[in-house]
Amino acid sequence: MTAQLHDGKAGPISRKPHVAVGDDKRARNPHLKLEIDLGTVRHNVEAITKTAGVPVLPVVKADAYGLGMEAICETIADLAAGFCVFQAREAIAVNLAGRTGKRVLALGPPESSDPSDYIAHGITPTVCNPQQARQLRRAHPALCVDTGMQRFSCPPVDCREAIIAGNCHETFTHATQLSHVEKLKDVTCGFDLLRHAAASSLLHDAGAVLDAVRPGLAMYRNAVGVSSRIVEIHNSGSPAGYSGFTAQRHGIILAGYSHGLRKGPCLINGRKSRLLEVGMQSAFVELDPGDHVGDSVVLLSKDLTEIAISLCWNCSPHEVLTSMSSAATRRYIY
Numbered sequence: 416m417t418a419q420l421h422d423g424k425a426g427p428i429s430r431k432p433h434v435a436v437g438d439d440k441r442a443r444n445p446h447l448k449l450e451i452d453l454g455t456v457r458h459n460v461e462a463i464t465k466t467a468g469v470p471v472l473p474v475v476k477a478d479a480y481g482l483g484m485e486a487i488c489e490t491i492a493d494l495a496a497g498f499c500v501f502q503a504r505e506a507i508a509v510n511l512a513g514r515t516g517k518r519v520l521a522l523g524p525p526e527s528s529d530p531s532d533y534i535a536h537g538i539t540p541t542v543c544n545p546q547q548a549r550q551l552r553r554a555h556p557a558l559c560v561d562t563g564m565q566r567f568s569c570p571p572v573d574c575r576e577a578i579i580a581g582n583c584h585e586t587f588t589h590a591t592q593l594s595h596v597e598k599l600k601d602v603t604c605g606f607d608l609l610r611h612a613a614a615s616s617l618l619h620d621a622g623a624v625l626d627a628v629r630p631g632l633a634m635y636r637n638a639v640g641v642s643s644r645i646v647e648i649h650n651s652g653s654p655a656g657y658s659g660f661t662a663q664r665h666g667i668i669l670a671g672y673s674h675g676l677r678k679g680p681c682l683i684n685g686r687k688s689r690l691l692e693v694g695m696q697s698a699f700v701e702l703d704p705g706d707h708v709g710d711s712v713v714l715l716s717k718d719l720t721e722i723a724i725s726l727c728w729n730c731s732p733h734e735v736l737t738s739m740s741s742a743a744t745r746r747y748i749y
C-alpha cells in the first residue's frame with residue numbers, strides 16, 4: 416500500500432478505523448441497554464426490496480448507525496446487492512466484502528489515489544472530479560453528482576469529463592428531493608451507467624428509485640430499543656437537580672449526556688413520561704406513585720420512535736439513533 420490519503424493525514428489505509436467498528440472495544444454503559452432486533456432489520460430490508468423492486472445497497476456506515484456493522488451485514492447479506500460505507504477503511508476493518516461476498520461502495524471522498532487500495536478489498540471508490548476519476552480509473556469509481564447537496568460531489572459541468580476519465584460504470588447523488596433525482600438523470604444522460612439516488616426519505620417515491628436504492632435509517636425502523644432502570648426514587652416535591660426542577664416524585668437512571676441522552680420523552684410502565692434533567696452520567700425522570708426501583712425506563716422503542724424523539728430534541732432521527740446507540744450495551748435478538 417503506497418497510497419496517499421486525504422483524511423487530513425497522509426498514510427496508508429490501515430485496519431484501524433477511526434469510527435467504532437468491528438469488535439467494538441469502546442467503553443459501554445452497563446446501565447443503558449441497546450436491544451437490536453435483527454429479525455426486524457431483515458424484515459425491513461425485505462419490505463424495502465419489495466416496494467422498490469430494484470437492488471438494495473444497504474448503508475452501514477458509522478458501524479451501522481451504532482448498531483454493529485458486522486451483525487447487521489451478516490443478517491441481511493443475502494438480500495443486499497452490495498453495502499455502502501462512508502470510508503473504505505470502515506469496510507476494510509471488518510473485511511466486509513470478503514466476509515459477505517458482496518461489493519462495497521465507499522460513498523465519501525477518496526482516501527487514496529491508488530486504485531489497488533480499493534481493488535484489493537472489493538471496494539468501489541467514489542470520485543467527485545475528473546482528476547480523482549482519472550487517478551482511480553482502474554478501480555471503476557462511481558461518480559457522485561452534485562445535484563444540490565454541495566458536499567464532496569461533482570459539479571454538473573464536470574460530470575461528462577469525469578465519467579469518461581474514470582471509465583465509470585456507476586453514478587449517484589445524495590438526493591433529498593425529486594428534482595435532485597431528475598438532475599442526476601439529466602447530467603448523466605447518454606451514458607450506460609448504474610444510477611441511484613434514493614436514501615430512506617425518498618424510498619416511497621417511485622420517481623426516485625432508478626436502478627438501486629441506498630437505505631440507511633429505514634432498515635433500522637422499529638428494530639431498536641434503548642432502556643435503563645430506576646435506581647433511586649425521591650418523593651420530596653421540593654426543588655431538585657442542577658436546575659431546581661420540582662416534581663412530586665422523581666427517579667434516577669444511571670445514564671446521561673455522556674451516553675447520548677438529552678432531556679425529552681420516555682416511557683415508564685407503558686406510560687409516557689419525561690427526563691426532567693440530564694447530567695453527565697445520570698438523569699432524573701418524572702415518576703407516578705406506582706413506579707418502583709428496578710422498573711424499566713424506555714428511551715427508544717417501537718412506541719417511542721427516533722422520529723418522535725427527534726421532534727423534541729430538534730434534530731434528525733439519525734442523530735437520535737446514533738446518539739442513543741453510541742454508549743449503550745448491545746444485545747442482539749432475532
Ligand SMILES: *Cc1c(COP(=O)(O)O)cnc(C)c1O
Pocket residue numbers: 474476522588589613614615616629630631632633733
Ligand atoms: C447516509 C447516506 C445514505 C443513507 O441515508 P438514510 O437517510 O439513513 O437512509 C444514503 N446515501 C448517502 C450518500 C449517504 O451518505
